[in-house]
Amino acid sequence: MNIYADNAATTKMSKAAIEAMLPYMDEIYGNPSSLHSVGQRANEALADARMRIATLLNCEPREITFTSGGSEADNQALISAAKLGERVGKKHIISTAFEHHAVLHTLDKLGKMGFEITLLDVPENGLITPEEVEAAIRPDTCLVSVMYANNEIGTVQPITEIGAVCRAHGVLFHTDAVQAAGHLHIDIKAQNIDMLSLSAHKFHGPKGIGVLYSKKGILLSNVIEGGAQERGKRAGTENLPAIMGMAAALEEACHSIDEHAAHLIPLRNKLIDGLAQIPHSILNGDKDKRLPSNVHFCFEGIEGESLLLLLDDKGICASSGSACTSGSLDPSHVLLAIGRPHEIAHGSLRLSLSEDVTEEEVDYMIQAVTDVVTYLRNMSPVWRELTSGKSEFIIK
């Protein structure tokens, strides 16, 4: 059996997305900035894609900036909001300890430029509260950035309420919706969002293309300088095939959100319940307020990379937050942020399901993970010490 359960890393492109791209490679291949008819046809397509995406997000087309993906959108959102704050003497930014590195590393950079960064602690359930955000807001706060859904443990943040708190205090609110777009409903206006990042390859669109939504009136600062594309805010000839693929993928995904969730949630819960049967295992993140596709566990006494390699041998593609998969000595900052000790964080497993996962596949995954965890524990000196009582279990 072959199961791709790493959809949080990236997804397979949909047929609709691929077909939407093809004409823009060899038929309507013009540069949207060209005045001739071939260019103008491309320009019309660009405008059409922008409008369709704006409709799906409930915003205006001119509030959409196409970027090279989620990372660039995050960078530009944070840098723009920081510069706007700086102009009025507000140099405090609030975010969370479990954001994606595209946010955290940009904040590091802003910190070095003299901004003060508050990273909110994340509780064990992986859910930030609006109260926690409100308590951190100061008179000099210019921006709050809280992700919609976490990319590792899949927890879904109360962004509507967090957005409302920010509105009430006159602070800009950015959300990294890279894991949410196409999987959870997004309504820019109803959810009090000022800035939002999304990335097409997480919802069956092409890689290397994304969107930065920023509310009318928020002046963007360029991250890429050059030509006058994207109202002068993002230079570079537009990647029209990718943009068309993204628009098609987002339409398809947004129209099926409820249907996909109805299919996924019972299977996700079955997988969670099945893996929870493994002794000394623990689910990471709230059981209900999580992406319909996300299952994330820690297993005591084993290391994640060997778990992944053996699952791969059994046809299952998964991911882990262990240090040895990342090349650094520290395990995932997300797991550390929710309070998992290093020893436990090394033995983590993320299964991010695709919408067409079957019950048979879920049963197979439960069996395969159980077998591999048992096998690795049997050769683990840590496990022997735990079971012989020489050291104490962290996960009861």
Add this chain to the structure above:
Amino acid sequence: MALYSEKVMDHFRNPRNVGVIENADGVGKVGNAKCGDIMEIYLKIDNDIITDAKFETFGCGSAIASSSMATEMIKGKPVSEAAQLTNKAVTEALDGLPPQKIHCSVLAEEAIKKALDDYYQKNGESK
């Protein structure tokens, strides 16, 4: 290109010498769960010859394959020779490791050295 060589994957998938030796003549444990790799090596030694070697490892593919290869390389060897085993030799025998994974193979060398120290100590000898 795959992360690991065929040799590494072979030793990772079918590790040689997994287990514990009761009343071993030398035991060495290195690493800690915090950094992500722990290795424990057991030696049976007769007349200064390593007659058996076993290991238990908590760790990545590289750590498991290195333990397997290292124990294979010292079995049947005199302790003096085993003490010379380097992580470089282990890595070479595995047809190489990715640069960020070399540190895991260092653990195998260290575990063997520690097990030999334990053996010398138990036998009242200094190196």
